[in-house]
Amino acid sequence: MKTFLTFIWRFLVGALFTLTPISAILVVGWTQRATARSVARNWHARAGYAKSDFPAFAQQEPETAGLANWPRWIMADNASALFAEARKSGLWRGAALMLRALFGSLLLNTKAGLSALLPIAIVALPASLLLLLSWWGGWENSFNKGYEQAWVGPVVAFAGIFYFILAMTLLPLAEVRQAVNGSWRAFFDVSFLRRAAREVRVGLIGLAVLFVTAGFIVAMLKIAPMAIGNSVVMPADLERLRAGYPLLVAAVLFPLYVAMRLAAGRVYARAALRLVAKDGGGNGLADRERSLLARLSLQAGGAKTKRGVIARVAAGSGAAMAGATSTAIVLALWAGFVGEIYLSQFLAHDWLSWINHPLVQLPWTGGIFR
Amino acid sequence: MDMKLSRRDFALTCLGLAACTARPHQAIAAQRSYTGPNVIIIRYGGGVRRRETIDPQYSYSPYLAKVLRRQGTLYPQMRLEARDGIVTSHAQGTLYILTGRYDRYEDVSGKFLRERFEPKVPTLFEYLRQTYDVPDHQTLIVNGENRQDEDFLTFSTDPHFGVRYRSSVLSLHQFKSFLLRKKIAAGDFDGEALTKAKRQLVEMEAGDLRRDVIPQSPRIESFWQDWRRDYGDTGFKNPRGDRLLTALSLRALAELKPKLMLVNYQDPDYVHWGNASHYTRAISVIDEGIRQLVTATDADPAYRRNTIFVVVPDCGRDDNGMLQVPYQHHFNSKAAHEVWALIFGPGIARGAIIDRPVEQASIARTVAQMMRFEATAAEGPILEEAFA
Numbered sequence: 154m155k156t157f158l159t160f161i162w163r164f165l166v167g168a169l170f171t172l173t174p175i176s177a178i179l180v181v182g183w184t185q186r187a188t189a190r191s192v193a194r195n196w197h198a199r200a201g202y203a204k205s206d207f208p209a210f211a212q213q214e215p216e217t218a219g220l221a222n223w224p225r226w227i228m229a230d231n232a233s234a235l236f237a238e239a240r241k242s243g244l245w246r247g248a249a250l251m252l253r254a255l256f257g258s259l260l261l262n263t264k265a266g267l268s269a270l271l272p273i274a275i276v277a278l279p280a281s282l283l284l285l286l287s288w289w290g291g292w293e294n295s296f297n298k299g300y301e302q303a304w305v306g307p308v309v310a311f312a313g314i315f316y317f318i319l320a321m322t323l324l325p326l327a328e329v330r331q332a333v334n335g336s337w338r339a340f341f342d343v344s345f346l347r348r349a350a351r352e353v354r355v356g357l358i359g360l361a362v363l364f365v366t367a368g369f370i371v372a373m374l375k376i377a378p379m380a381i382g383n384s385v386v387m388p389a390d391l392e393r394l395r396a397g398y399p400l401l402v403a404a405v406l407f408p409l410y411v412a413m414r415l416a417a418g419r420v421y422a423r424a425a426l427r428l429v430a431k432d433g434g435g436n437g438l439a440d441r442e443r444s445l446l447a448r449l450s451l452q453a454g455g456a457k458t459k460r461g462v463i464a465r466v467a468a469g470s471g472a473a474m475a476g477a478t479s480t481a482i483v484l485a486l487w488a489g490f491v492g493e494i495y496l497s498q499f500l501a502h503d504w505l506s507w508i509n510h511p512l513v514q515l516p517w518t519g520g521i522f523r
Numbered sequence: 524m525d526m527k528l529s530r531r532d533f534a535l536t537c538l539g540l541a542a543c544t545a546r547p548h549q550a551i552a553a554q555r556s557y558t559g560p561n562v563i564i565i566r567y568g569g570g571v572r573r574r575e576t577i578d579p580q581y582s583y584s585p586y587l588a589k590v591l592r593r594q595g596t597l598y599p600q601m602r603l604e605a606r607d608g609i610v611t612s613h614a615q616g617t618l619y620i621l622t623g624r625y626d627r628y629e630d631v632s633g634k635f636l637r638e639r640f641e642p643k644v645p646t647l648f649e650y651l652r653q654t655y656d657v658p659d660h661q662t663l664i665v666n667g668e669n670r671q672d673e674d675f676l677t678f679s680t681d682p683h684f685g686v687r688y689r690s691s692v693l694s695l696h697q698f699k700s701f702l703l704r705k706k707i708a709a710g711d712f713d714g715e716a717l718t719k720a721k722r723q724l725v726e727m728e729a730g731d732l733r734r735d736v737i738p739q740s741p742r743i744e745s746f747w748q749d750w751r752r753d754y755g756d757t758g759f760k761n762p763r764g765d766r767l768l769t770a771l772s773l774r775a776l777a778e779l780k781p782k783l784m785l786v787n788y789q790d791p792d793y794v795h796w797g798n799a800s801h802y803t804r805a806i807s808v809i810d811e812g813i814r815q816l817v818t819a820t821d822a823d824p825a826y827r828r829n830t831i832f833v834v835v836p837d838c839g840r841d842d843n844g845m846l847q848v849p850y851q852h853h854f855n856s857k858a859a860h861e862v863w864a865l866i867f868g869p870g871i872a873r874g875a876i877i878d879r880p881v882e883q884a885s886i887a888r889t890v891a892q893m894m895r896f897e898a899t900a901a902e903g904p905i906l907e908e909a910f911a
Contacts, residue, residue: 289798
């Protein structure tokens, strides 16, 4: 019962936090922490340990102690211990501990949220700006019948779309890596991410399918007010709907956003293990994940089987073909995600929606309805 | 004398005789010359709301809302009837205005995203030309380049009217057809390219391959010849967008002296893409276009004190308080059915505001009353209050 109530509470707070752009930063941070925990739990289970042992395992080291339980929104995860310690301490130390206990997670979520959003913004911003400018400039030119430079709008749009699709093939994994390691260097390690992506081609297809599905739901949430608003006649009814609709959006957006990251976490966990198994030492692993895998004894690489030339060529060609096919599928799926953005923008346009997609950047309901 | 008559000739002769027998009074009526007022219908097109057009407080069309409003009769509560299958869109609205009937229309081209409609009952042009001796170049549709399908709303499928009484069209699409025709005639193409060019020309002129190509009248050919002389072949030098429609209309007034002209403004519809300023700027462009047309008719003895303007939108736009751009679309909402009409000119009541619901389909019969012909298939009643 307590677990259920805790779940409801955390869900409600999370959903409500998506209602404003500032509180949505906390959602990003909270989800980062939840994703890091999910990856650690995944590795812990793959190392052959029982699920119930995970909290104890996590608390063995200060670095992973925060992963022992689902993160909290506002109070520190170990608030009880901090309160107990505060009672035994002097005035100033006690007050400081009380503050930490009361707002520890708020601080952590804010810090993790900002740290995660910055690299995401850096990667996604070029695409966002290209899409926004192409839409604005392209139609502005079309309106003015600027035949002489009619090519500019479409070319800029295609450049933005191409960049976005390419970026999205790695961005979800990069985001998870940032969550696990708390490091921008890990986020921007494109070489490692590409190697990791090659290990989980099917997983990346599945992840793209999830994003396209979630993107479709988001697009529907964005389009729905068109039909709703056209059927409302009384201003009072309209006001009620305008006030209530963001709550519905929040209730759908929050679980979608978290689910995407947790799914990406599973894919990343598998990719990292496969890389470790391949090259033994886990070449390119960041410090935190290396240490965690070492504690779980997951760093030992498997013995490489020796193959003949023909077998190597056959296996290599097969892998190349499978790689090309899966890459094409992933690119097509992300193109579908972009298509959803365009369709929803045509039906219910908002300039902000070019800059921020609530499943990719800031999970703010204003990116869907405001 | 040895005369050979094929079965086809025989059939056509019989059909011709039958047609003359069926409507002899109309064949005679077509000989009368027209001496009534000229009528210019401004389709305030692309779908507009009342707020940004006729409401003096919020209008982006100040000439219309503040100057012309005092000179004519305003119907601020005109609407498109909310009947099943009645669509609030551009070609449909244009046909409701031209035929005086709310009909359902379906694309006849069978092509993707096309709206190639055929009027089922006669258009105002057909009534006028059947009743009076008015040549086709004096019944004009001035059309934009984004809606080529509206170039073909010139005549109906009514067997007693139709192509014989069609209107002419002035548009960039028609100019491009003219250019291609000239290039083919000048021998600019040969072999496969010539075959392709000829096929393209048929498609451009007929709208689709099912219909016959209707040769342009010499006056229209001459009009395009002059246009080409002034603006060349590129399409880069002439005015663009709805300003082009104003330019074509002004030139038509000077050169072709139309008795009945429909100017199909359209650019407010760009707001479908979400740029709100396209809507407001396009309204301003139309407002300026109307001002120029009124000024031109005032300055021309052929039109001065003898021209009635009917300004009416093809459809309204949504008024959706749930969207960032409330008027982005016109998806059959209540607001999309809400239009207005302003009528001004000689014989029209000045400064009158008829604040009751009236139908857009009434425009046709009202124009027929102005020009003294019968719009027999139109269903809307005449807007009587407009007549002084």
